[in-house]
Amino acid sequence: MPRFSVIVPAYKLQAHLHGCLESVLSQTYERDESPAFDLEVIAVDAGSPDSCGEIIDEVAARDPRVVAVHLPADPADPGQGPGPARNAGLARATGEYVLFLDGDDTLAPHALRDIADRLKASGDPDVLVFGHAHTHWSGAREDVLPAHLTESGPASFPLDERPALLRQPAPCWNKAYKREFTEREGLTFAPGRQTDTFWSYAALLAADSLSTLERVCVHHRKRRGPAAAPGRYFDLFPQYDRAFDFIDSRPALSSWRPVLARRMADHLVAASATVLTAPGLSARTRTEFFRLARAHYGRHRVPGAAGLRYAGVRFGTYRIYRVLRGIRALRARTRALAATVVRPLRSAALGLHYRIQRRLPVSDDLAVFSAYGNRGYACSPAAIEAKVRELVPGMRTAWITTPEQDATVPSTTPRLRPDSFGYFAALARAKYLVNNVEFDHRLVKRPGQILLQTHHGTPLKNVGLDLTDRPAASRDTDAARLLADADKWDYALSANRHATLVGERAFPAAYTTLEYGSPRNDVLRRATPAGVAGLRELLGVPGQSTVVLYAPTHRDYSRSQHLPLDLERLGRALGPEFFLLTRAHFTYRAPLNRTPLSRVLDVTGYPSVEELFLVSDALITDYSSLMFDYATLDRPIVIVDDDREAYEAARGTYFDLRSCPPGAVARNEDELIDIFTTGHWRGSRSAQLRSAFRKRFCPYDDGHAAERVVRRVFLGDSGSAPAPTGRNVPAQRVRGAEFAPAGASGTGR
Known part of the structure; x- marks a missing residue:
């Protein structure tokens, strides 16, 4: 018995099928007790009118791990979805675990090895959920690793310990299923474009043991152009009906009905937005979709789904949904308009505030620190700030940081928010300004202020003006601004003689170099x-x-x-x-x-x-x-x-x-x-x-x-x-x- 059966349905995917199959066949996984490669690939030609069938036969002829399955074309229902092809693959599968892969998707390198390791470590659960990535036709990639995948412990768990798994979109190809489990539960796919919905939720609900793997194992291709025929939008309704029937047939699962109902409501809201804007749909088709969505919402009694977000599905017809969508759009435009008015006014007020603050005396007992563009308490500025509090009685210190980095700053050190009134007051009046990168370019250096540039490490790679003839590295470097910033420095810290010589050449200005070592060390x-x-x-x-x-x-x-x-x-x-x-x-x-x-x-x-x-x-x-x-x-x-x-x-x-x-x-x-x-x-x-x-x-x-x-x-x-x-x-x-x-x-x- 092989460890894995990978089922690959193919319909009109000839340009990508070779890459898909090769990504599976090139996996490096062997069972401990056998040197043989422990894999079978069941490639199913779903009656494709292009060369998918020929490609499958060609690959099967040169690799005995590939099983070729051909389904007859259905002229009355061409492209009926991957469900029947997946069922045909399941009927031929002999592996301990089954995985599904669309014919234009690919397995990540070493994915089967990592899946095998995780299955073994978690005691061979019924279902293993792993991460995936959306690979867009443009080449952009978006990893999908939801928070519930980060909790991978050594043992498997029941669904009620990780209920978030049921609240996520549920493709069938981001999981590995124990074949004995799928046969025991009688799981099969229905025809249609949304066939993953029933299968995945039923598998999660029925599984006695689950496990997760925090790794991208599948690269799922997002195609360019219209997703499918208009009928695909209506496939959601029977798939959710099947899922609720599955729950109703098993009284022990009744507590999961509200969770699945809320997931259905979220899914219908997302689908409604697509239906509203999809090209080529008639008003009659859109109206029918919203009628069915409202009926399903009422039939399955969705708890906690209130507010404007769900109103279109809960009460709506197509016309009402358009009105609600218009209200949301008007809200967004109103906020944007307010921002375009308020932001310039606030900016002008900050500028006036800064000019006024610069007319006030410099505070000899105030030192302001920052590091890495206000990314928290770090590097040599942090070490110097701590030492100032220790050695300079009466000196007040403040740290410029964003709310996300507040926890890194000592509780005794006040925090300054970038672009706040307090921030500009501190820049205007602090005697000491310490940073390991450039300060805000709007800083006007006043007589009596002392600016210390600590840098952040000994330079091996080119820095400063030495980047001007290297466009790949200097694309964001403004040489004039760089020199203007360096002219504000009173002191520049250096870790060694090499750093001193590089710094004075790359940042030519009248500051004094302090070759004192690295405080951060x-x-x-x-x-x-x-x-x-x-x-x-x-x-x-x-x-x-x-x-x-x-x-x-x-x-x-x-x-x-x-x-x-x-x-x-x-x-x-x-x-x-x-x-x-x-x-x-x-x-x-x-x-x-x-x-x-x-x-x-x-x-x-x-x-x-x-x-x-x-x-x-x-x-x-x-x-x-x-x-x-x-x-x-x-x-x-x-x-x-x-x-x-x-x-x-x-x-x-x-x-x-x-x-x-x-x-x-x-x-x-x-x-x-x-x-x-x-x-x-x-x-x-x-x-x-x-x-x-x-x-x-x-x-x-x-x-x-x-x-x-x-x-x-x-x-x-x-x-x-x-x-x-x-x-x-x-x-x-x-x-x-x-x-x-x-x-x-x-x-x-």
């Missing part, structure tokens, strides 16, 4: 064993695991994240003693990966990268400036150098990283795996490279950089500059983490 030299152990516990890292952090930078030549590694494969290759953390660059909102492996955890949303450094035993990166910070810990660093030529051409670097790397260098995934499996990542040669790298780029990282900055800028101590020694006290190690002994420092203050 102070925590790395001053962490305690108990604190590190607490962080590991917070992240769910097993106590004795070797933790590897993978943190690549962004690519100026690509609109999406650069993902050269198969993280599931890497996690498996590293073995059970390793725990892999993955973190996307801060310019991306999406996680770096969604893998079912319990030993691979995405930490893109974790607020402090420095804390992630502390819990990790090694870093994998590419051209990210994080390597300069991580080197402070004297822990192994491995560079993935898979696209050097493209990166150099688009962004450029200040030196060839391969000539002085902080550790081993891998040109591809296979070499990376080899570096870890052979132990080269922590060998003597890697240690030598890391030592030379630290001597060059980490001479001041002794845990006191923020203190030096505060004493010089806020307290006027001109003797705070350290003398670089190139020496760092070796860090101690405890249960996979390292920390500096209390009172130790590599340089003087």
Whole structure:
């Protein structure tokens, strides 16, 4: 018995069928107890008038895993939907689990392997639900990973523990079904274009055990042009009738009727909007649809569906729905009109307020901080703000942030909202302004104000004016504004001599460079064993695991994240003693990966990268400036150098990283795996490279950089500059983490 039967119906999809079948046949999945490839593909020609049947026969002739099924064409009802073809596939299926795939969809690489792993981990449930992506004809892709998929535990569960599964759109192809379960429940598809509706809801309701997989396994193609014939809109009604009949035939399911009724109401509201605007539909057809929608709403007694949203379905005829839609449109236009009037007035009021505030005295006891374009409490500005509160009595500090990042700011530090009246008052009157990127370009630097630019890391890649001849990287750079901003700086912070020389060339202005080290790295030299152990516990890292952090930078030549590694494969290759953390660059909102492996955890949303450094035993990166910070810990660093030529051409670097790397260098995934499996990542040669790298780029990282900055800028101590020694006290190690002994420092203050 094969593990999987993948059923593929095909009707007028000849342009995509080859790609669909190949995506299944190229899957890498083998059962533990058998070396044979454990898969059958049942490709069903649903009487297609094009070459789908010939393509299926051709693929079946060269691959014995493919079973070809041909259904006769029905002249009276051409293209009757995938239901009959799926039923024909079910009748031939012999696998333990059944999956459905439309003939123009594709399976994601390694999807069957991940599905198999999840099924095994959750005890072979009746139904497994996984993520999918909508792939538009234009090439755009939209991942669909609802919140209920993020709760994948080690065991299966009943539906009442995750009722949100029943409140979602329910295609049949985002699930794997135990074949024995579908036969026991007598599940079949009905003809029609909405045939997934009954099948999926009935399967979820009847299943004794469910599981979820937080991974995109299917790429579902969204076609261009009209979706289908007008009749498709009416197929919803009999499908929901079948679902309610299914519930009524099983008294134990009666409590789910209100939930399904509410789902039906939401579905009908969405369909009503489509019917109202679909081209080619007659007024008679639209009127009949709304009549049936109102009848179904009344028959199935939808609870809690009130308000204007549901009024068109609840009470409406086609005319009433049009009126209600017009009311909603009028509301939207009224709000838009108000915005066009109110926004300019508010902007003018803010401008006047800012001009008035600039005429008031500068407040010597106020310091304003921000980082990464107001993205929360982070980086060197955060370390300096904390040290100001410690060392400068009476100094008031405030942090510019959005509501989403409020939780990252200490409770004792007031928050300023961008573009608020308080924000402009603070910009106008604060004596000290600290940021790691440019401040608001509307800032008018006043006599008596001091602006400190901390930057955010040692530059490997080109920055500032050095980007002007690289259009891929400088498309958003305004050189004139960049220079105008730099002219406002009084001080620019530098981590090392390399950063000083680059900064003064890339940002030419009259500021004073403070070559004091990186305040954001102070925590790395001053962490305690108990604190590190607490962080590991917070992240769910097993106590004795070797933790590897993978943190690549962004690519100026690509609109999406650069993902050269198969993280599931890497996690498996590293073995059970390793725990892999993955973190996307801060310019991306999406996680770096969604893998079912319990030993691979995405930490893109974790607020402090420095804390992630502390819990990790090694870093994998590419051209990210994080390597300069991580080197402070004297822990192994491995560079993935898979696209050097493209990166150099688009962004450029200040030196060839391969000539002085902080550790081993891998040109591809296979070499990376080899570096870890052979132990080269922590060998003597890697240690030598890391030592030379630290001597060059980490001479001041002794845990006191923020203190030096505060004493010089806020307290006027001109003797705070350290003398670089190139020496760092070796860090101690405890249960996979390292920390500096209390009172130790590599340089003087």
